[in-house]
Amino acid sequence: MSDQVNTISDVEFGCELPSFNPDTSLDNVKYFGEFVGWGGPRFTDHEAARKEGFPGALVPGVMSQGFLGAMVHRWAPAADIIAIDTVFRAPVLVDQTHHITGVVTDIDQETGSVEIDITVSNEEEETRVFGTATAKLPTS
């Protein structure tokens, strides 16, 4: 991937990370539930989720947080994420297309630290999850 970065000197303030669409399919959420947890009906069964008052099955919040981490590593494979704060603003619905975008909001060239704002939005461009990550990249 040509837009990956390797060291802090590759990073520019305000640059946008390569965006991607996370896999929110029912099969992937079931796979997550099987191996990690959060396999309850509200996450793995649209009808059961509707009976609970949701518009459909939900992607677990811990999975959405994982999408944010993956975005940073896809962009900067050598980065260590040292902090990540995730705000769940609205449900991420299973089997609906979502899009993740990120932008660098701060850089410390000396320590190799970057701050990145990351947003998960749906097809209506409504923000569902918002997060801020601090990551350290190699300085040379």
Add this chain to the structure above:
Amino acid sequence: MDEDIEAMRDQFLNREFDEVKFEINGESFAAYAKACGETHPRFTDPSHEDFQAPPTFVSTLVGGRNLPGNFPRPKGVGMDAGKAVEWMAPIRSGVTLTGKSHMHDIYTKTGRSGRMIFLVRRTELYDEDNVHVANADTRTVIREKPSE
């Protein structure tokens, strides 16, 4: 700050109320990594020399209880408002972590629909050598029902 929130803070902040052991299984965190879209083999391939859990994996480690046993339950609907992770060291397959939980913060915000109480539970994770490897925070928001 509201008096009831001040009292809760005085009584509960920074007092450990739960301790639990977690056996870390590489198969589980590799599956987590793949499901979340990680592509780097250090997170997805157990044969990689630096195989480790993605930092956010610790958010999946749930303790025995969410709140102190004698915590007053505010009336209202609780929702998961967010999660935060501080990463200090890699977590490898096969280790046993000890998670120690305390209330890290209690605060309010007031919106058009009334007061919302935010409860932040922090789980500090330590490895077998008592090295502090991560913090995992869960932020729960309770929208209070208006009193009748």
